Amino acid sequence: MSLAAKERWRKRIVALLRTVLLIGIAYVILLPLIYRFSTALMSIEDLYDQSVRWLPRKPTLRNFRLMWEHMEYPAAFARSLFLAALTSGLQLVTCSMVGYGLARFNFPGNKLVFGLAIFTLMIPPQLIMTPTYLNFRFFDLLGLLRGRSLNLIGTYWPFILMGLTGTGFRCGLYIFIMRQFFRGMPKELEEAAYIDGAGPLATFWRVMIPGAVPGLVTTFLFSFVWQWNDYLYVTTFMAGRNFLPQALEGAATKVHKAIDEASALAASSGFLDDHFYSLINNAGMLLVILPLLILYIFLQRYFVESVERTGIVG
Amino acid sequence: MKRKRRSMSFASRQKLAGFLFTVPFLVGFILLFAVPFYQAVMLSFSELVLTPQTFELRWKGWENYGYALQVHPEFSRTFTEVMVKLATELPMIIMFSFFAATILNSDFKGRTIVRTLFFLPVILSAGVVLKMEVNDYAQIMVQHLQEGAPFFGGAAVRSFFDAARFPAGMVDYVIDAIKALPTVIRASGVQILIFLAGLQSIPREVYEAASVEGATGWERFWLITFPMMTPLILVNVIYTIIDSFTAMNNDLVVLIRETMLRGAGYGVSMAMAMIYFVAIGLILLAVFGLLSRRIFYHV
Numbered sequence: 001m002s003l004a005a006k007e008r009w010r011k012r013i014v015a016l017l018r019t020v021l022l023i024g025i026a027y028v029i030l031l032p033l034i035y036r037f038s039t040a041l042m043s044i045e046d047l048y049d050q051s052v053r054w055l056p057r058k059p060t061l062r063n064f065r066l067m068w069e070h071m072e073y074p075a076a077f078a079r080s081l082f083l084a085a086l087t088s089g090l091q092l093v094t095c096s097m098v099g100y101g102l103a104r105f106n107f108p109g110n111k112l113v114f115g116l117a118i119f120t121l122m123i124p125p126q127l128i129m130t131p132t133y134l135n136f137r138f139f140d141l142l143g144l145l146r147g148r149s150l151n152l153i154g155t156y157w158p159f160i161l162m163g164l165t166g167t168g169f170r171c172g173l174y175i176f177i178m179r180q181f182f183r184g185m186p187k188e189l190e191e192a193a194y195i196d197g198a199g200p201l202a203t204f205w206r207v208m209i210p211g212a213v214p215g216l217v218t219t220f221l222f223s224f225v226w227q228w229n230d231y232l233y234v235t236t237f238m239a240g241r242n243f244l245p246q247a248l249e250g251a252a253t254k255v256h257k258a259i260d261e262a263s264a265l266a267a268s269s270g271f272l273d274d275h276f277y278s279l280i281n282n283a284g285m286l287l288v289i290l291p292l293l294i295l296y297i298f299l300q301r302y303f304v305e306s307v308e309r310t311g312i313v314g
Numbered sequence: 315m316k317r318k319r320r321s322m323s324f325a326s327r328q329k330l331a332g333f334l335f336t337v338p339f340l341v342g343f344i345l346l347f348a349v350p351f352y353q354a355v356m357l358s359f360s361e362l363v364l365t366p367q368t369f370e371l372r373w374k375g376w377e378n379y380g381y382a383l384q385v386h387p388e389f390s391r392t393f394t395e396v397m398v399k400l401a402t403e404l405p406m407i408i409m410f411s412f413f414a415a416t417i418l419n420s421d422f423k424g425r426t427i428v429r430t431l432f433f434l435p436v437i438l439s440a441g442v443v444l445k446m447e448v449n450d451y452a453q454i455m456v457q458h459l460q461e462g463a464p465f466f467g468g469a470a471v472r473s474f475f476d477a478a479r480f481p482a483g484m485v486d487y488v489i490d491a492i493k494a495l496p497t498v499i500r501a502s503g504v505q506i507l508i509f510l511a512g513l514q515s516i517p518r519e520v521y522e523a524a525s526v527e528g529a530t531g532w533e534r535f536w537l538i539t540f541p542m543m544t545p546l547i548l549v550n551v552i553y554t555i556i557d558s559f560t561a562m563n564n565d566l567v568v569l570i571r572e573t574m575l576r577g578a579g580y581g582v583s584m585a586m587a588m589i590y591f592v593a594i595g596l597i598l599l600a601v602f603g604l605l606s607r608r609i610f611y612h613v
Binding site: 015018021022025026028029030032033094097098100101102104105106107108109110113116117118119120121122123124126127128130131132134135141142161162164165166167173175176177180181183184185194199200201204211212213214215217218221222225226228229230231232244245248249281285288289292293296297300 | 324328329330331332333334335336338339340341342343344345346347349350351353354414417420422426428429430431432433434435436437438440441442443445446447495496499500504507508510511512514515542545546548549552553556559560567571584587591594595598611
């Protein structure tokens, strides 16, 4: 066999193995989601039809409509979008700067600061949520406000402050990711910038940031997704406000109530059981995660584009 | 003032700049993290007593810790189980996610779709989605389906290894690995993305230069890709440990929560949490110590 033919066969086998593997993995990842979709499309009749297991016989968008209405979706969406964009934007800026400081400057205490960042990641937020709530409820900057204290609960300030200072949910991870990315980048460009007389901030902004785009996109994605999905912080600091997680949690009960009121038939309360809750909750969950998928499909291009860019710079 | 700054050497100016980069975090750490954390530590040495109007703390010293370690029927056993589970899953998650990222980084048709697929677990295993899922009967059914699926049943694998006369212990590990595969895949979303971003930031010229020098694919992997990914292997090892230890369905976290709500009370549960954190902290230190020297950084 000629060398070229051998090479062609090798490529085919690799492609085949890859395809088989990816299908297997896709099966594991997709199964719950497909089931979620098909459940969300089912009508109540399908629930009682024994022959229906995967595919709804009478698919309907009614569940989505009900959830859209009772979650007050457009308003909740806008609120969540604002909060997630605000938080993840601030976290991205702060964590990449802190990460750069830790990656490239050998100041005394560097390791200690890094250790503290990992430490914040290690403590589950649930554990210190009660004291954190009290801290923001009676916010006085360690007594610096001289006896007066501010109530920051119900405002965006807890998110802004935690974002600005890199102490929000999983910020330790973002600092860590950015530190490792910056440490993995070659030093020559920075040195050239310093020789040209650029300060550390200008060097960071003009030289380091363009080379770290994949790291930045990853950090932003995590930050955005986890803020969007977050239940703990948003219910603690924004209790009673209708962000998507609260909307999703409360909507099923609202739907239940609305249907009970609409149908004069008393018998209706009987069929609104766990199964019906499952239908509408699955529809609601899809409404919550769909925007994230769209965001990801849009952002994952930067993974590819940035290669060419680092190619030019490096 | 201006004179003084000018008289600073380049090196010490750089040190100051580096410190200033991290100042926001330090401020936040002290004001927003250390204060609540200190209060949580204090709770672990006390008993929380609810009175009709408010609550008070009664100082108990090390009593809660002694109770958690010596008296509590399940704490020590659950603690060991959690450690063993992590030790088996950690290598699988790291290897799988590295492997998956390598595949996702190569060029093939439908890559965007596959990449989106691998991102799903990041969304589906967080926050409110996870919270709703616990109570959702449809998802519970899917889990039953997958556990019973022949793909992961392992019977065929077992007979194959038995026929090949592999030692039983090794066969068990392989079977466990196959059974754990769905869990491993779903726990790898974040790690895959971190590795993928890392692979993306290796400049293409390095590979081209190596190819010109006549390096094979195998050599390129071990001499370029692997060393350049070591900083992110560290991130992923640390993240995997922390993620598995702080997950809502970690047995020990469940036990701590149960203790807080129904069992021996808030103080004991906080003491358990503190013991747990010290243990995690020591493990992380050991991992840093072991891996740091083997990591390749540009110097």
